[in-house]
Amino acid sequence: MVYENPDGVMIGLEVHVQLNKANTKMFCSCTSDYTDSEANTCLCAGCLALPGTTPVLNEKSVDYAIRIGLALNAEIENETDFFMKSYFYPDLGNGYQVTQFDRPIVKNGSVVIEGEDGELKVRITRAHMEDDPGKMAHFGTIEKSTGSIIDFNRSGMPLVEIVTAPDMRSAKEARRFLDKLRSILEYLDVFDGTREGAMKADANISVNVFNGKRIEGTRVEVKNISSHKAVEKAINYEIMRQKDYLRKNKQLVQETRHYDEDRNVTISLRVKETADDYRYFPDFDLVPMIVGDRVEGIRAQMPELPDAKRERFVSQYGISDAHAKSLVTERAFADLFESVAAKVDQKSAASWVADVVKGELNYRDLPITAIKGDDIVTVIEMVTKKEISEESGVTVIRTLLDDGGKPADIVKAKGLAMVADDFIATAAKEAIAESPDAVADYKAGTEKALNFIVGKVMQKAKGKADARLAREMVLKELEKM
Numbered sequence: 134m135v136y137e138n139p140d141g142v143m144i145g146l147e148v149h150v151q152l153n154k155a156n157t158k159m160f161c162s163c164t165s166d167y168t169d170s171e172a173n174t175c176l177c178a179g180c181l182a183l184p185g186t187t188p189v190l191n192e193k194s195v196d197y198a199i200r201i202g203l204a205l206n207a208e209i210e211n212e213t214d215f216f217m218k219s220y221f222y223p224d225l226g227n228g229y230q231v232t233q234f235d236r237p238i239v240k241n242g243s244v245v246i247e248g249e250d251g252e253l254k255v256r257i258t259r260a261h262m263e264d265d266p267g268k269m270a271h272f273g274t275i276e277k278s279t280g281s282i283i284d285f286n287r288s289g290m291p292l293v294e295i296v297t298a299p300d301m302r303s304a305k306e307a308r309r310f311l312d313k314l315r316s317i318l319e320y321l322d323v324f325d326g327t328r329e330g331a332m333k334a335d336a337n338i339s340v341n342v343f344n345g346k347r348i349e350g351t352r353v354e355v356k357n358i359s360s361h362k363a364v365e366k367a368i369n370y371e372i373m374r375q376k377d378y379l380r381k382n383k384q385l386v387q388e389t390r391h392y393d394e395d396r397n398v399t400i401s402l403r404v405k406e407t408a409d410d411y412r413y414f415p416d417f418d419l420v421p422m423i424v425g426d427r428v429e430g431i432r433a434q435m436p437e438l439p440d441a442k443r444e445r446f447v448s449q450y451g452i453s454d455a456h457a458k459s460l461v462t463e464r465a466f467a468d469l470f471e472s473v474a475a476k477v478d479q480k481s482a483a484s485w486v487a488d489v490v491k492g493e494l495n496y497r498d499l500p501i502t503a504i505k506g507d508d509i510v511t512v513i514e515m516v517t518k519k520e521i522s523e524e525s526g527v528t529v530i531r532t533l534l535d536d537g538g539k540p541a542d543i544v545k546a547k548g549l550a551m552v553a554d555d556f557i558a559t560a561a562k563e564a565i566a567e568s569p570d571a572v573a574d575y576k577a578g579t580e581k582a583l584n585f586i587v588g589k590v591m592q593k594a595k596g597k598a599d600a601r602l603a604r605e606m607v608l609k610e611l612e613k614m
């Protein structure tokens with residue numbers, strides 16, 4: 134299968150990742166965790182860029198950037214440096230952003246995702262370090278705002294901007310890239326993706342085929358989109374808008390747009406700056422740094438990443454690739470699976486954790502900490518020993534999540550213990566006696582009629598019978614007739 138990409142869509146992403154686990158900000162000792170703090174309380178003179186302050190680089194942020202580079206299969210620059218990128222915006226105290234220019238710390242990497250037609254290798258052009266500006270909130274919509282307020286808690290947060298080549302061909306591929314990237318970053322323990330502003334993407338989109346002919350499209354950049362779902366929607370909107378312009382012969386301009394999620398539209402913010410507009414200039418407060426000598430030490434400490442874990446799960450535990458894939462998306466989830474798999478049958482562990490537990494947690498929007506591995510083990514053991522049915526096992530998991538408690542107590546309180554074998558035998562006889570038509574149909578060769586009779590047995594047992602055993606007993610009785 135080859136993906137034709139009929140509109141010649143090209144998508145490149147710039148992803149801003151906040152290194153919010155680096156303890157402190159990039160150039161001062163203010164905390165990197167301001168989530169629960171009031172506006173403008175986590176800051177110092179440095180965060181506000183007051184005259185006379187000098188930056189002191191947080192080494193951890195450099196190590197984190199290297200860790201990210203290694204996880205993206207990239208090269209790490211031996212000597213790297215910081216530049217000032219000048220532009221005027223009220224959230225930028227300095228009038229310039231500290232960033233990198235022609236010697237980014239990371240370059241030439243890749244991430245493999247599931248593309249429209251099988252595996253797709255998305256090239257990572259570079260990843261560079263920079264600091265985050267403050268956060269602005271606008272009264273009304275951004276383009277007609279009557280005023281804005283600024284919170285500088287975010288100002289000076291260490292960021293890594295990861296830039297991809299324009300290798301993605303659909304909004305879905307872009308979303309998958311972001312999901313995969315986020316999963317990798319969480320494994321690396323460099324950021325907590327659940328915090329506000331932890332990951333934001335700029336999506337660059339062009340449409341390069343019109344009326345079946347290759348054309349030179351126009352790159353439009355949609356800035357600062359904060360959720361993966363919104364990126365997908367913004368890209369789809371933008372593809373539609375660009376195709377519509379081409380059809381109507383309207384001029385597309387290379388510009389920066391904003392995605393308004395409520396209205397599901399992109400709006401023009403400004404005509405795209407060029408590198409010249411930013412007047413990149415070496416930052417005279419920060420000397421060039423040699424980082425090459427840190428790389429091997431960091432490489433030795435790299436955790437196992439999702440792809441490697443997925444492969445290992447399949448070979449070590451003999452579980453399906455689909456289960457392995459689902460289990461590794463979150464590191465904590467993979468750990469939970471392994472703790473359960475150490476104690477019970479591994480395939481059962483995979484299906485209970487990946488299918489039941491994950492589904493029930495997602496449905497309730499609960500974190501993984503809402504359930505204990507040992508409780509899952511107990512439930513699986515009870516099902517395996519036929520003390521409860523599979524259906525009741527799911528009920529126990531649901532109750533654990535909703536009301537807490539212990540599995541054994543829940544089984545008792547809800548009367549979930551499996552009914553005895555002789556109960557099923559009697560119920561099978563009764564069900565057969567009550568269903569002469571189904572029995573006749575079955576004898577005449579209609580296999581399906583059996584399900585009807587087994588269903589009746591299950592009804593009598595109020596779902597607390599092993600369905601396979603019920604089926605066997607019904608068959609045994611039918612053979613006697």
Ligand SMILES: Nc1ncnc2c1ncn2[C@@H]1O[C@H](COP(=O)(O)OP(=O)(O)OP(=O)(O)O)[C@@H](O)[C@H]1O
Pocket residue numbers: 143144145146147296297298299300335337338339350351352354
């Ligand atoms: N023809 C194209 N269609 C779609 N995307 C493109 C095209 N050409 C380049 N891109 C993407 O545009 C992005 C360019 O990002 P880069 O950071 O290099 O520059 P920028 O957007 O001009 O700068 P800034 O960081 O100020 O936004 C990359 O993700 C790249 O893949």
Ligand SMILES: [Mg+2]
Pocket residue numbers: 147294296
């Ligand atoms: Mg950029």
Ligand SMILES: [Mg+2]
Pocket residue numbers: 147335354
């Ligand atoms: Mg850009």
